[in-house]
Amino acid sequence: xxxxxxxxxxxxxxxxxxxxAELADKVEVxxxxxxxxxxxxxxxxxxxxxxxxxxxxxxxxxVEVMRRVGxxxxxxxxxxxxxxxxxxxxxxxxxxxxxxxxxxxITGPELASAIDRVxxxxxxxxxxxxxxxxDAFAGSIAVAQVDEDLDRLTEREREVMRLIARGYAYKxxxxxxxxxxxxxxxxxxxxxxxxxxxxxxxxxxxASDRRLL
Amino acid sequence: MCDDCGEMTDTDNIxxxxxxxxxxxxxxxxxxGVAVGLAVHFGVDVMWVRGGFLLSSVFGGFGVAxxxxxxxxxxxxxxxxxxxxxxxxxxxxxxxxxxxxxLEDVGPLIALAAVALGIVVLVxxxxxxxxxxxxxxxxxxxxxxxxxxxxxxxxxxxxxxxGRIDPLRAxxxxxxxxxxxxxxxxxxxxxxxLTLFAAQSGPTGVAREVVIAGVVGxxxxxxxxxxxxxxxxxxxxxxxxxxxxxQERADVAAHLHDSVLQTLALIQKHSDxxxxxxxxxxxxxxxxxxxxxxxxxxxxxxxxxxxxxxxxEVEDGHGVPVEVVTVGDTATTERVLPLxxxxxxxxxxxxxxxxxxxVDVYAEMDDDQAEVFIRDRGAGFDPGQxxxxxxxxRGSIVDRMARHGGESTIRSALGEGTExxxxxxxxxxxxxxxxxxxxx
Numbered sequence: 001x002x003x004x005x006x007x008x009x010x011x012x013x014x015x016x017x018x019x020x021a022e023l024a025d026k027v028e029v030x031x032x033x034x035x036x037x038x039x040x041x042x043x044x045x046x047x048x049x050x051x052x053x054x055x056x057x058x059x060x061x062x063v064e065v066m067r068r069v070g071x072x073x074x075x076x077x078x079x080x081x082x083x084x085x086x087x088x089x090x091x092x093x094x095x096x097x098x099x100x101x102x103x104x105x106i107t108g109p110e111l112a113s114a115i116d117r118v119x120x121x122x123x124x125x126x127x128x129x130x131x132x133x134x135d136a137f138a139g140s141i142a143v144a145q146v147d148e149d150l151d152r153l154t155e156r157e158r159e160v161m162r163l164i165a166r167g168y169a170y171k172x173x174x175x176x177x178x179x180x181x182x183x184x185x186x187x188x189x190x191x192x193x194x195x196x197x198x199x200x201x202x203x204x205x206x207a208s209d210r211r212l213l
Numbered sequence: 214m215c216d217d218c219g220e221m222t223d224t225d226n227i228x229x230x231x232x233x234x235x236x237x238x239x240x241x242x243x244x245x246g247v248a249v250g251l252a253v254h255f256g257v258d259v260m261w262v263r264g265g266f267l268l269s270s271v272f273g274g275f276g277v278a279x280x281x282x283x284x285x286x287x288x289x290x291x292x293x294x295x296x297x298x299x300x301x302x303x304x305x306x307x308x309x310x311x312x313x314x315x316l317e318d319v320g321p322l323i324a325l326a327a328v329a330l331g332i333v334v335l336v337x338x339x340x341x342x343x344x345x346x347x348x349x350x351x352x353x354x355x356x357x358x359x360x361x362x363x364x365x366x367x368x369x370x371x372x373x374x375x376g377r378i379d380p381l382r383a384x385x386x387x388x389x390x391x392x393x394x395x396x397x398x399x400x401x402x403x404x405x406x407l408t409l410f411a412a413q414s415g416p417t418g419v420a421r422e423v424v425i426a427g428v429v430g431x432x433x434x435x436x437x438x439x440x441x442x443x444x445x446x447x448x449x450x451x452x453x454x455x456x457x458x459x460q461e462r463a464d465v466a467a468h469l470h471d472s473v474l475q476t477l478a479l480i481q482k483h484s485d486x487x488x489x490x491x492x493x494x495x496x497x498x499x500x501x502x503x504x505x506x507x508x509x510x511x512x513x514x515x516x517x518x519x520x521x522x523x524x525x526e527v528e529d530g531h532g533v534p535v536e537v538v539t540v541g542d543t544a545t546t547e548r549v550l551p552l553x554x555x556x557x558x559x560x561x562x563x564x565x566x567x568x569x570x571x572v573d574v575y576a577e578m579d580d581d582q583a584e585v586f587i588r589d590r591g592a593g594f595d596p597g598q599x600x601x602x603x604x605x606x607r608g609s610i611v612d613r614m615a616r617h618g619g620e621s622t623i624r625s626a627l628g629e630g631t632e633x634x635x636x637x638x639x640x641x642x643x644x645x646x647x648x649x650x651x652x653x
Contacts, residue, residue, distance in 0.1 A: 011308070056308040063310040086300055086506040092310065105498070127573060131538035134577070138541075165538045166586045166632075167573025 003028045004119045007046060009039040009065065010054040010081070015104065019052065019081075022108035027115055034058075039065045047073050049119040053098065055082035055089050063096035079118045081106075087132050094195050100124025122185045123192040130165035133191060134158065153191060160187045236290035237283075244357055245284040245364065267329045277353055284360060285440055288447065289367070300506060348410040352429075355402025356436055362395040363440045367448070403433055469504060473497060492532040499525060510542075516549055516583060516639075517542045520576055523557040527572075531564035534571050541578040543639050549583055551617040552637045558609035559587040559633040567591025567631060583639050590630040610635070 004027045008016050016032045023029060030046045033039040036059030043051055043065070053062040066078055080098040082089060090101050099118045102111065103126065114124045125133070137153045153161065156177075163173045170188070174181045238249035248266060252259035270276030303309045337346070407426060476497040483489040512519040517539035524535035543549065556574070563572045569591030576585045606623065610633065614621040619637035 056303040058308055061303075061309040083502070084300070084303075084506050085502065089300070089309070089506075096310070127536060127538045127575070131540050131575070134540040162575070162577070165540070166575040167536070167571075167588045 004050055004115055005030050005046070005048040006050050006052060006115060007031050007033060007039070007042050007048040008052045009033045009042075009057065009062070010052070011035060011056075011058055012054075019111070023112060023115075026108075026112040036060050036064050036068070040068050043069050043073055043076055048076055050115050051076055051078050052081045052115075053078050053093075055080055055084055055093050062093055062098070066097040077118045077121070079114060079124060081111075085128060087135075090129055090132055091136065091195070094129075094192065097196070099192065100126075101129050102126050103128070121189075123188045125161075125164050125188055125191070127165050127167055130161045133195060134161050134165060137194070153194065157187050157191050160184060161191060164188075235287055237287045239289045239364075245280070245360060246289065247280055247283045247287060250287060250290065251283070267326070271329050271332045274349075281356070281360075285443060289364070348406040350406075351402050351409065352406035352433065355399045355406060356433075357399075358395050358402065359399035359437050360440055362392055362399065363444065365392060365395075366441075367444050399437075403437075407433075465504065469501065472500060488532055492529070495534055496525075496529055499528070513545055515542050516545050516553065516578055517576065519545050519553050520556060520574060520585070523553060524560060524572075524574055527557065527560040527564050531561065533564040533569070535560055535564065535574060536571060537574045537576070539576045539578070543578045543580060543583060546639070548617075549637060549639050551613050552583055552585060552619060552635055555610045555613050555619075555621065555635050556585045556587060558613075559635070562606060562610075563587060563589040563591065563631060563633075567593070569630065578639070581638060581640055582636065584634070584636045586632060586634050588630065588632040593625045593627050593629045593631050595625070595627060 006023065006027045006029050008019055008029060009032070010016050010019075011034050013034070016034075020029050020032070027050075030048050031042045033042045036057055039051070039053070039057070042048075051065075053065060055062045057065070062078075062080060062082075069076070078098045080090075080093040080101045081104060082093075082101070083104045084090075085103060093101060099121075100114060100123055102114055102124060106114070106126075117124050133153075137158075159177060160173055163176060164170075168176065170181055170184045174184045177184075233254070235254040236250050238246035238253065242249055243263075248262040249259050252262045255262075266276040266280050268276065269279070300309070407429060410426070410429070476493050479493050480490050483493070510518050512522045517537075520539065521537050524537045527533070528535050545553070556576075560572055560574065563569060567589040569589035571589070573588045574585065575588075576583065578584070611621050611623070614635055614637070617637070619635060621636075622634040623631065624634075625631035
């Protein structure tokens with residue numbers, strides 16, 4: 001498999017250097033960027049497979065990068081990488097278009113496999129993100145009436161999310177539920193889609209309210 | 214250190230009642246954010262509130278008066294926005310996305326406005342052209358524009374870091390074309406209203422007109438300046454509160470920086486012992502993270518918080534990271550205490566014996582049930598033959614859960630790690646027996 005091309009966007013030079021060193025033999029790092037404008041320029045000129053995107057970034061945050069790149073580099077996928085675990089940051093970034101969210105303490109090999117997964121068009125859910133999703137989409141629907149209800153999760157999607165939140169890898173989730181990894185990926189991608197497209201007001205409100213509890 | 218301990222215990226049971234306050238929305242607003250604020254406060258869709266205001270404005274103008282009154286009195290929600298320090302700082306430095314205007318909300322509003330305009334025209338054509346109607350309409354729009362500018366200026370005062378308030382800034386905020394335009398348009402509309410009124414009243418009864426014009430002028434001035442004065446007073450008290458808060462935060466920051474320095478010193482000392490270094494770094498990271506990004510509730514009131522505290526202890530004690538993910542939360546009562554203790558024991562077991570690099574804890578809680586999973590990818594064991602050194606499993610987990618009416622399941626196999634599931638009802642129904650009144 002060809003090595004993935006990656007652009008690292010983070011305002012901490014030390015962290016960029018660290019990630020670059022960690023990923024050196026696994027992916028091809030095309031460029032680094034330290035703020036929103038640099039990031040947009042790098043993405044549009046280099047068209048990487050994956051952008052490792054810091055959530056807190058001078059110039060409006062990682063969400064701003066995704067908004068302004070828009071559809072101009074359709075093959076580029078965004079993977080959010082942040083030190084913040086705050087729900088409003090996580091949900092905001094996913095809704096802004098990121099295909100996944102991992103925290104900066106992730107190990108090198110885990111990050112490399114997350115990059116592969118995102119580049120393949122799949123979603124990357126950490127246990128914490130799965131927990132947020134379960135919290136945000138409280139209440140599920142019967143499988144019969146699934147389809148286009150974007151505001152709720154199916155029972156199956158909920159099971160997958162719960163297992164991911166319990167620390168199961170996709171492969172283990174598949175084994176536990178007697179389904180294929182591909183099916184797990186389908187469920188996760190569908191949850192990601194709901195997270196991004198759900199119009200329900202409570203979703204964003206949930207994210208900003210929950211710290212007031 | 215322990216000077217504080219004594220003071221903290223007695224006040225826990227008294228929970229102050231804080232009434233819910235309606236606020237004006239600063240995010241989704243179109244005019245003053247009153248409708249969105251009310252919709253959130255009463256839990257209804259915002260279009261109903263907006264429609265209500267429009268309809269009652271058209272028939273008799275009560276809606277305008279009500280809206281104006283609420284606009285003046287309700288505080289904006291921006292002043293209650295107290296993010297965790299890390300998030301607040303990132304917002305201030307422009308590293309997080311700010312508010313964005315929502316274009317899709319405008320569509321239905323245009324429709325509503327068109328309907329309202331139609332009704333106005335209909336009423337006009339039925340009742341004939343009232344002399345004061347157009348001046349009043351112009352004047353109202355002018356006031357709305359001016360008040361909107363007052364809101365913008367207020368927002369800028371809050372984000373202004375220079376700390377100075379001079380009168381020009383108080384009115385114009387940071388300046389800019391938009392604020393001048395709003396100011397000019399508002400004043401022009403108000404003057405237009407007065408002129409129109411004077412022109413329509415004609416040469417007769419000039420004296421009466423002058424008196425009325427004077428009254429209107431003064432009233433207009435009071436209405437224009439009113440919000441500024443009102444909010445300026447509000448800001449002053451808010452600033453006092455903010456100063457107290459920032460001092461508290463400075464204290465905490467000092468304490469944290471101190472602990473970071475300690476950790477760095479320790480890391481230098483143990484630089485050849487990678488396990489200790491990782492442990493120290495991990496503990497410090499947890500400390501900083503919880504301060505920057507989470508407003509952690511007291512462990513006494515939140516099971517999620519109690520589990521995180523237990524995980525932190527296990528991490529520090531055994532040097533294995535314990536990741537806790539929680540969904541929902543419930544109060545820590547006497548009823549769920551055994552669950553927390555059993556979960557802690559399971560974490561200790563996993564950290565101590567499994568050899569795994571990480572322990573995952575997942576808890577799902579609602580008002581009826583709490584369920585906790587503790588999972589490791591370590592050595593595992595044969596649950597049928599619990600080794601002697603794992604008496605903790607029998608006594609502290611299985612037996613404890615059974616004694617208190619909970620369930621526990623342990624799945625493990627050699628080489629495949631272990632997962633412990635603990636479940637317990639959290640409902641506070643009186644249990645049979647002498648201790649019927651249960652936990653408080």
